[in-house]
Amino acid sequence: MSLRLMAVHAHPDDESSKGAATMARYAAEGHDVMVVTLTGGERGSILNPAMDRPEVVADIAAVRVAEMAEAARILGVQHRWLGFVDSGLPEGSPTPVLPQGCFAREKVEDAVKPLIQAIREFRPHVLITYDENGGYPHPDHIMTHIISVRAWTEAATDAHPELGEPWEIKKMYYTHGFVRRRLLALDAYYVDRGLPSPLGEPLKRWVSERGDIMERVTTQVPCADFFDARDDALRAHATQIDPNGPFFAVPADVQRRVWPTEEFELARTRVRTSLPEDDLFAGIDPDEAPEEAPGQAPGDGSAADGPQSI
Numbered sequence: 215m216s217l218r219l220m221a222v223h224a225h226p227d228d229e230s231s232k233g234a235a236t237m238a239r240y241a242a243e244g245h246d247v248m249v250v251t252l253t254g255g256e257r258g259s260i261l262n263p264a265m266d267r268p269e270v271v272a273d274i275a276a277v278r279v280a281e282m283a284e285a286a287r288i289l290g291v292q293h294r295w296l297g298f299v300d301s302g303l304p305e306g307s308p309t310p311v312l313p314q315g316c317f318a319r320e321k322v323e324d325a326v327k328p329l330i331q332a333i334r335e336f337r338p339h340v341l342i343t344y345d346e347n348g349g350y351p352h353p354d355h356i357m358t359h360i361i362s363v364r365a366w367t368e369a370a371t372d373a374h375p376e377l378g379e380p381w382e383i384k385k386m387y388y389t390h391g392f393v394r395r396r397l398l399a400l401d402a403y404y405v406d407r408g409l410p411s412p413l414g415e416p417l418k419r420w421v422s423e424r425g426d427i428m429e430r431v432t433t434q435v436p437c438a439d440f441f442d443a444r445d446d447a448l449r450a451h452a453t454q455i456d457p458n459g460p461f462f463a464v465p466a467d468v469q470r471r472v473w474p475t476e477e478f479e480l481a482r483t484r485v486r487t488s489l490p491e492d493d494l495f496a497g498i499d500p501d502e503a504p505e506e507a508p509g510q511a512p513g514d515g516s517a518a519d520g521p522q523s524i
Contacts, residue, residue, distance in 0.1 A: 215500040218246040220338035221389075222329065222362050224317075224354040225255040225300060226282035227451035231461065232349065233342055233389040234289055234444040235437035236476045236494070241290035242440070245495075248292040248336050250329065252358055253317045254278060255454075257302035262456040270453060277453055284450040288443055294336075296328045301353045318353035326361040326368065327377060333369040334378030340494045341366065345388040345430075345479065362386070366482055384498050386482040387433065394426040396473045400464050403472050412463035431477040433491040438474035441466040 219240055223229045229237070229249045241247040255278045260266045270277055279295075286293040298317035304310045312319050333341070343362035348355025363386075368374065370382040397413050397420075404411035445466060448455045455461060478494065480487070487497030 216245045217340070217495050217498060217500060218248070218336060218338045219340045219342070219494065220248045220250060220333065220336055221342040222250045222252070222358060224252050224344075224348075224352065224358045225258060226251055226278045226285070227255065227258075227448070227454040228355075229291075230285050230289070230444065230447035230451060230455075232391045233476055233478070234447050235440040236435045236478075237291055238289045238440040238443040238447075239435070239437045240494075246292070246336075247290070248294060248332075248338070249286060249289075250294050250296060250332050251282060252296045252329075252361075253298045253300040253354055254295070255300050257300040257316075258454060260453045261459075262452055262454065264456075265453045274453065278451075281451045281453065285447040288447045288450060290443075292336075294332055296332065298325065301357075303352055312353060316354075318357045320357070322357075322360055322364060325357065326364045327374060329361055329365045330369045330374055331377040333365055333383065334381045337381045339384045339498050341383050341386045342389050342478070342494075343386065345390070345481070349389070349391065363482075382484060384483070384485050385480065385487075385494065387478040387494060388430075388481050390427045390431055390477045390479055393428045393431070393477055394420060395428040396477075399472050400468065403468060416460065428477065430479045432480040432489045433478040433494065433496075434475035435478065435494060436475050436492060438470040441469055 219237065221229055221233060221237060223232070229251070237247045237249070254275050256275045258274075258278070260270065260274070282293060298320065299315055301312050301316035301318040304312060317325070341362065344355050344359045346356075346359055348359055366383055366386050370380050372380060394417075397417055401411045401413040401417055404413075445462065448461055449457055475492075480489065480491065483497070485497040
């Protein structure tokens with residue numbers, strides 16, 4: 215029996231830079247995987263100089279739809295747009311006000327409803343989203359965290375009956391892609407061999423008030439065989455990803471040898487599991503996973519303060 219995994223992301227391209235190899239692996243193994251993209255990425259800057267052309271700029275929304283479709287095809291996942299408008303990343307001092315009608319200015323009680331409907335229709339056993347900092351403090355990422363946590367609870371209750379039958383997600387994870395320990399390990403691979411490291415200068419510039427997010431990681435999923443699919447999906451987002459940029463500074467074969475996993479934090483669970491894990495579906499029995507949504511509202515299921523066996 216296949217299980218179902220839903221990854222909730224703020225913009226097209228987020229799915230390919232955060233947990234993409236894991237999704238490709240589960241899809242290849244026969245599980246149902248869906249990416250839900252909350253906004254169209256309309257306000258994203260063109261970060262690949264080769265794509266900074268007038269015809270692309272004039273039709274950026276349609277271009278990003280096509281890029282997302284290609285990335286989903288490469289990863290082997292289903293995809294669903296929720297239709298919110300990209301908020302953009304405000305810059306300057308004082309920080310400018312976010313534009314009217316953008317995702318980050320939506321009322322939470324309204325913004326959560328399309329996600330609840332998507333959950334009740336797809337019925338995921340596992341949901342992936344961002345932590346309370348959004349992975350990085352983009353207003354759309356933080357809003358994605360807020361509505362994902364709210365949907366975890368409300369999708370399983372009798373709230374909003376017009377959005378479908380209640381569905382209880384078994385586990386929720388935060389995806390953690392910017393792990394300092396991983397970069398140090400990759401840097402050491404070059405240094406130990408007397409080779410120039412492409413990560414030396416980036417590590418010197420690394421500044422984080424939160425320390426290394428690796429301290430929060432509970433789950434490392436082996437997925438090295440799908441690093442090429444991840445990189446191809448990234449390149450599909452040609453307006454956002456420079457093929458000569460930092461995402462590809464370390465070849466995939468080196469990454470496979472040095473750090474063959476992707477990292478996640480178990481944030482909520484309604485099943486028992488033991489930490490650390492190497493599988494997002496750990497603790498979920500395929501023979502017992504309900505195909506029909508339960509009618510009773512479950513508890514919160516937070517894993518944040520739980521013991522190592524939960």
